[in-house]
Amino acid sequence: MNILLLEDDLILSAELTKFLENNRFSVKKVYDGESFITELKQNQPYDLYLLDINVPKISGLEVCEKIREQDHNTPIIIISANGDISDKKNAFGRLADDFLVKPFQFEELLLRISSLLRRNSNNNPAADEVITVADLIINKTEQKVFRNGNEINLTVKEFQLLAYLADAQGRTVSKQQITENVWEHNFNTNTNTVEVYINFLRKKIDKDFSVKLIHTRSGFGYYLNPS
Known part of the structure; x- marks a missing residue:
């Protein structure tokens, strides 16, 4: 399964990538919203998007909105240090599927990813x-x-x-x-x-x-x- 990760914290990005790859995911990481959009346009579809909100150039929420203009099915998880209810409303209002507040346990992220991918697979038999x-x-x-x-x-x-x-x-x-x-x-x-x-x-x-x-x-x- 392919994951496209948007996270500008280089250490967290590297740790997340290593953890997910150890759990048999393929991860492409980018560090700003503009690079994310470019990657999205130039390469094959991904199975899940993992987005930080406060990143350079284009915010994670704007990226989420742009994804949903073209793709209504691929799961999106927002990861953010801002956990106020207003932040969550903004994320879900842009049709994100889940919201995880930093700092979080990587195992919890893995559980949420697995749940979303399983749900998406059930809704789309061809995914198998x-x-x-x-x-x-x-x-x-x-x-x-x-x-x-x-x-x-x-x-x-x-x-x-x-x-x-x-x-x-x-x-x-x-x-x-x-x-x-x-x-x-x-x-x-x-x-x-x-x-x-x-x-x-x-x-x-x-x-x-x-x-x-x-x-x-x-x-x-x-x-x-x-x-």
Whole structure:
């Protein structure tokens, strides 16, 4: 899941990003409202927006309003040191989904994010057809794959293998499981077909990136996760 974070406190921004990435979110951080709007226009849609109010150039509340002019569904959480009822009314009046007063526990933020994403997924069944792992996006409905915003062309079998690894959500899957679910029949597990296709994927998915996503657990199988 991709989160776009607007926070001008460099220390808090870095700590939030590290915490969320450790919980398997991909985070893009910006430090002023103008950069946020630019990022919003230039890159793929995000799954959630996390906005501080008092940031340079364009305030978080104005950013929230601009988001809602085009996007009525993606969850927005406001984070602010100003916790007066008037501040909350202003945020909810601009159709923010939640408001969290600083300082807050990161675990509470995680609970609120999970709740909003679960609610959004229930309201939008197609959301389940998009899987995100770090900067990798797998659109199962359209059978398209993007990494760092760039589309990667895969064969049908390569796409099926990648989607199966992604569906495992970081768990290791064996060659036997892959052959039964991707090839849909049992063939000789001594064959190197699985290894061949894993190598195909690594060349397309990982070769040009420092962060590798496809891993081997020796003696057990393969898994998909940021290293």
